Amino acid sequence: xxxxxVVHTQSHDYPIIITSQCDMAKEIAPYIKGKQVMxxxxxxxEKLYLADLAAGLEEDFEVMSVVLPDGEQYxxxxxxxxxxxxxxxxxxxxxxxxxxxxxxxxxxxxxxxxASFMRxxxxxxxxxxxxxxxxxxxxxxxxxxxxxxxxxIGAFWQPQMVLADMHTLTTLPQRELSAGxxxxxxxxxxxxxxxxxxxxxNMAALMGLDKVALAEAVARCCQYKxxxxxxxxxxxxxxxxxxxxxxxxxxxxxHEGYGxxxxxxxxxxxxxxxxxxxxxxxxxxxAQLQRICAVLISxxxxxxxxxxxxxxxxxxxxHDKKVKSGQVRLILLKSVGDAVVTADxxxxxxxxxxxxxxxN
Amino acid sequence: xxxxxVVHTQSHDYPIIITSQCDMAKEIAPYIKGKQVMxxxxxxxEKLYLADLAAGLEEDFEVMSVVLPDGEQYxxxxxxxxxxxxxxxxxxxxxxxxxxxxxxxxxxxxxxxxASFMRxxxxxxxxxxxxxxxxxxxxxxxxxxxxxxxxxIGAFWQPQMVLADMHTLTTLPQRELSAGxxxxxxxxxxxxxxxxxxxxxNMAALMGLDKVALAEAVARCCQYKxxxxxxxxxxxxxxxxxxxxxxxxxxxxxHEGYGxxxxxxxxxxxxxxxxxxxxxxxxxxxAQLQRICAVLISxxxxxxxxxxxxxxxxxxxxHDKKVKSGQVRLILLKSVGDAVVTADxxxxxxxxxxxxxxxN
Numbered sequence: 001x002x003x004x005x006v007v008h009t010q011s012h013d014y015p016i017i018i019t020s021q022c023d024m025a026k027e028i029a030p031y032i033k034g035k036q037v038m039x040x041x042x043x044x045x046e047k048l049y050l051a052d053l054a055a056g057l058e059e060d061f062e063v064m065s066v067v068l069p070d071g072e073q074y075x076x077x078x079x080x081x082x083x084x085x086x087x088x089x090x091x092x093x094x095x096x097x098x099x100x101x102x103x104x105x106x107x108x109x110x111x112x113x114x115a116s117f118m119r120x121x122x123x124x125x126x127x128x129x130x131x132x133x134x135x136x137x138x139x140x141x142x143x144x145x146x147x148x149x150x151x152x153i154g155a156f157w158q159p160q161m162v163l164a165d166m167h168t169l170t171t172l173p174q175r176e177l178s179a180g181x182x183x184x185x186x187x188x189x190x191x192x193x194x195x196x197x198x199x200x201x202n203m204a205a206l207m208g209l210d211k212v213a214l215a216e217a218v219a220r221c222c223q224y225k226x227x228x229x230x231x232x233x234x235x236x237x238x239x240x241x242x243x244x245x246x247x248x249x250x251x252x253x254x255h256e257g258y259g260x261x262x263x264x265x266x267x268x269x270x271x272x273x274x275x276x277x278x279x280x281x282x283x284x285x286x287a288q289l290q291r292i293c294a295v296l297i298s299x300x301x302x303x304x305x306x307x308x309x310x311x312x313x314x315x316x317x318x319h320d321k322k323v324k325s326g327q328v329r330l331i332l333l334k335s336v337g338d339a340v341v342t343a344d345x346x347x348x349x350x351x352x353x354x355x356x357x358x359x360n
Numbered sequence: 361x362x363x364x365x366v367v368h369t370q371s372h373d374y375p376i377i378i379t380s381q382c383d384m385a386k387e388i389a390p391y392i393k394g395k396q397v398m399x400x401x402x403x404x405x406e407k408l409y410l411a412d413l414a415a416g417l418e419e420d421f422e423v424m425s426v427v428l429p430d431g432e433q434y435x436x437x438x439x440x441x442x443x444x445x446x447x448x449x450x451x452x453x454x455x456x457x458x459x460x461x462x463x464x465x466x467x468x469x470x471x472x473x474x475a476s477f478m479r480x481x482x483x484x485x486x487x488x489x490x491x492x493x494x495x496x497x498x499x500x501x502x503x504x505x506x507x508x509x510x511x512x513i514g515a516f517w518q519p520q521m522v523l524a525d526m527h528t529l530t531t532l533p534q535r536e537l538s539a540g541x542x543x544x545x546x547x548x549x550x551x552x553x554x555x556x557x558x559x560x561x562n563m564a565a566l567m568g569l570d571k572v573a574l575a576e577a578v579a580r581c582c583q584y585k586x587x588x589x590x591x592x593x594x595x596x597x598x599x600x601x602x603x604x605x606x607x608x609x610x611x612x613x614x615h616e617g618y619g620x621x622x623x624x625x626x627x628x629x630x631x632x633x634x635x636x637x638x639x640x641x642x643x644x645x646x647a648q649l650q651r652i653c654a655v656l657i658s659x660x661x662x663x664x665x666x667x668x669x670x671x672x673x674x675x676x677x678x679h680d681k682k683v684k685s686g687q688v689r690l691i692l693l694k695s696v697g698d699a700v701v702t703a704d705x706x707x708x709x710x711x712x713x714x715x716x717x718x719x720n
Contacts, residue, residue, distance in 0.1 A: 077441060088508040091678060116476070119503060119514045143479060148448040154479045155515060318451060 007226045020211045021167035025056020031161040034095030037061045040110040041101040042070040083113040097122045103129035111142030115157035128168040130180025134221035137162040149319045166211040179264025181299035193337035203298045240341045244331040245271030251316045268301035278333040280349045310354045367586045380571045381527035385416020391521040394455030397421045400470040401461040402430040443473040457482045463489035471502030475517035488528040490540025494581035497522040509679045526571040539624025541659035547584045553697035563658045604691040605631030611676045628661035638693040640709045670714045
């Protein structure tokens with residue numbers, strides 16, 4: 001099977017091609033302008049897919065590659081410099097195309113390198129994790145972490161195309177499949193209760209790597225995100241809803257050190273915290289809160305954050321990009337499938353939610 | 361006197377305010393959104409203008425500053441990181457406004473930091489050199505140097521407003537005034553022979569710091585550039601003409617080490633080389649070539665590059681951003697006031713021009 005959807009952005013439109021299994025080189029070649037291709041990947045994905053992709057492109061293009069270490073802790077300026085150095089050492093010109101072959105970290109870094117090399121060159125994404133297929137394929141967010149905050153440095157930069165090949169999920173560790181499923185579940189919680197019904201019915205197939213079910217889930221998530229981003233490319237309004245669970249999740253990731261909790265795991269626990277606060281405000285019922293926990297558990301995801309001192313958590317929240325003039329804004333649920341951005345919550349209720357994860 | 365012009369760009373319109381002497385804080389305050397202001401300046405400009413500007417803003421805003429060392433050699437990733445650190449340490453949020461107080465280096469770096477901090481925040485430019493007033497005020501080019509090439513890392517990012525105060529030119533060393541005049545002369549050579557007539561008539565007043573003449577020259581240059589950029593924000597076509605003299609000039613700067621030749625000095629010598637090649641191709645006359653040298657000399661600018669081996673110069677040209685798939689493209693003069701971008705020149709003639717600067 002093969003599904004296409006087109007993403008509309010302010011700068012240009014591009015396709016997302018979703019396949020069960022494909023010849024990657026053949027799929028991306030039509031979207032490469034110019035002669036030079038720089039593939040950016042990591043040490044894990046390199047072993048699985050780099051040789052075939054490079055070989056498939058070599059007949060028509062000058063193919064180069066740069067291999068970064070694998071992990072969120074390497075999503076730093078230092079490794080952006082590694083990409084710049086590779087581009088300069090190989091005499092790459094303004095018509096080079098960067099290809100991100102890997103998960104979200106590789107996609108974010110390659111995208112930011114593409115956004116900033118010579119003030120912007122083309123790039124193509126081949127996301128090889130479920131998380132990056134549903135999260136990074138749409139929206140043009142690229143960037144790196146700062147020692148004091150996640151994703152603090154970056155740019156909005158749109159790819160020329162995205163290739164999501166479900167076959168790559170068969171080589172993904174189960175823990176990362178689950179982490180990606182957290183973002184899938186997020187779309188249901190903020191956008192569409194009927195998608196939550198679908199996920200509850202199909203979670204066994206999804207976790208069992210049924211490619212048809214996976215492609216369906218990926219396509220639906222990309223479409224949800226594309227609809228939001230088309231309305232709001234630079235995150236002035238509705239796009240912020242996509243950060244459901246992320247303010248809480250970023251606290252977990254920053255506090256525990258990048259790479260200890262997977263992003264999706266932190267988002268899963270963060271969504272439960274956001275749902276708890278929504279419940280304390282009288283918006284969602286205890287039964288809805290339990291339903292949210294249950295679907296996360298069926299995807300083998302954590303529903304409890306680690307122990308973090310409440311004051312430290314509040315301080316870390318101040319560093320979140322959604323803070324406006326010092327005021328923390330959160331995405332909360334009016335009901336399942338209906339999220340809002342708000343700074344209008346009782347600070348005491350937020351503290352209760354944060355405190356409930358500290359052991360007595 | 362006070363002149364305003366409005367620059368139209370794809371993302372938004374913004375004003376350039378050109379004054380003889382003003383209260384900087386009062387002029388920029390209406391363009392600051394949010395409460396946080398981070399002024400970026402260097403050790404030289406700090407002593408002249410920082411205290412007054414900060415004091416003028418402090419009543420209405422939370423004012424912070426970061427002071428970088430002065431010089432092109434500091435236009436590097438390391439000092440972008442210094443700006444990021446200042447933003448993070450001061451808990452700056454997405455609605456912070458960065459203010460670039462200084463010349464082209466400060467403008468380029470502040471703009472790139474603004475483009476990449478939290479994927480883009482507002483910035484305002486207060487260019488304090490003639491070069492930055494006529495060159496960096498329009499076009500949204502921001503960036504830094506890579507050890508292997510000038511301006512290789514960066515972004516297109518537009519300011520909220522630009523304030524060009526002619527009074528700041530009275531504190532500028534004469535050598536830097538001349539360097540800025542190179543870019544002023546450039547506009548005449550590529551765009552408008554009548555402006556070259558005007559410059560010949562008014563060069564004594566300009567070099568004597570007559571503020572009315574300076575404001576007239578700055579306004580005309582900004583208008584020329586705004587007209588070009590409005591047509592071609594991302595440098596697909598006509599905008600490349602603004603790089604007249606720059607491919608040759610970049611060779612000089614890279615070879616001699618950043619900071620030895622001022623950018624404008626290198627551009628002046630580079631424009632003479634480009635004019636020499638245009639003459640060798642039968643496009644401009646010997647008299648026109650001499651006229652170009654004469655106006656540069658009247659602005660106390662060099663018309664001879666330093667001695668550089670021809671093969672090294674050719675290799676350095678390959679790194680230029682205007683190279684398309686390995687082919688060097690140059691901006692040459694069909695006549696005075698009429699420039700073209702072309703890759704269609706005799707390589708032998710280019711080598712002759714480059715070789716003529718190597719002593720026998």
